[in-house]
Amino acid sequence: MSEWIVFFWSILPDLYKGALITVQLTLVGLGMGIVIGLPAALARVYGGKWVRRLAVGYIELFRGTPVLVQLFVVYFGFPDLGLTLSRLSAAYLALGLNSGSYQAEYFRGAIQAIGGGQMMAARAIGMSRLKAIRYIILPQALRLVIPPWSNEPIALMKASAVVFLIAVPDLMTKAKIIAAHTYNPIGTYMAVAVVYLILVFLLTAILHLVERHLRIPGLELEAQRK
């Protein structure tokens, strides 16, 4: 055990560099996912027939295929269409599109849970649909979505490990290199597992803080009151 700790300590600087890329991939993928997913959810709930179909098409396509396939299509397939992306850009795009499809469904659930009554009340004081969405529906839906949505950053961070297959120097890629150099795959992958675990813990802690900070007084879930 102490041997492994020494080993872990020695490879930590390299893992750290990889971890930074992993965090970067997670944050950018998540950000892109919000930018794509939220409009997709709104389109699915409030859109006309064709807008709604477009949103459903996007969501089902990207939830229904492996993220690895999406990554390969973006990185190896897009150049044939005249769009050559760097490894990192391809990784961002694939993860963002994939995450957006999942996030769209989290957002849709929350928007629908807020219900038509709030929209009706907002319209009744003269708000347009857009204003009602912006000032009444979303402020509530975005709070409500946090607990289920918290799955997404965690899932995305772990799923981002697939980018080692196009040699983006993330945590997993670093691990492969270190394992080959040190002839210690078990020690290395255990170390990587620990780093992922720490990152996920940090992420969870941040999400909890956000959730608590945004809580609406008097609207806590019943179970939390006790």
Place this chain on the structure above:
Amino acid sequence: MTKTIVKVEDLSKQYGGQDVLKGISLTVNEGETVVIIGPSGTGKSTLLRCINLLTKADRGRIWLDDQEITTPDVDEDEVRSHIGMVFQDFLLFNHLTALGNVMVGLTKVLGMPRDEAESKAMEELARVGLGDNAEQYPGQLSGGQKQRVAIARALAMDPRVILFDEPTSALDPELIGEVLEVMGKLAHEGMTMLVVTHEMGFAREVADRIVFIEKGVVVEDGPPNDLFCRPRVERTREFLWKLTELYGKHEEEQADSD
């Protein structure tokens, strides 16, 4: 001559092949409180929703002041900002404080500056007796308080008329009084109100006119005394008897406990 605020002419609405409204005509004059009564499922709520354009009528016309609001080129959002609505289940905005609920229409719909909107909203909250609850969220208020905030929210927009859709039906009996009291006060202050309710005591004391609607048509329309004491239609007498029997009981109980 009294000014007509709301005029409904030959309004019809179908839902899923069912005729909910079958040619309703109705007027509400300035400063009048008109109470609509009738069995459930006879289109009373639908009528209110048609009047503030939340639901589109199939046929018929509606005027607000002297402007027809059922023409295609009308700005529906603008029309709604002049018509207050109070719902059975309050529908307060849960992420906003009582003050925020009353302010949001002023700042986001009318574009009023924040400080001006705040003092106006505080005034309206005081008007419904909730000046001390401004910073509380809906989840921290009782049902009666919520409904009074909802009334303040409607009042803040300085509406031409306020529509009440069974405002006390979701309340515990001991909370009904505070809401009816506020509504009575508004009526005395000259607010124009159209109220769907089963509260016969309120209808009798506060209403200038009662409209009895059944199966999508106006059965009888007149001053409370006429409807209660000498209804023209037998069906009105029957219905009023039933309601008074049912709801009069708890009013008596309340009177005893006061």
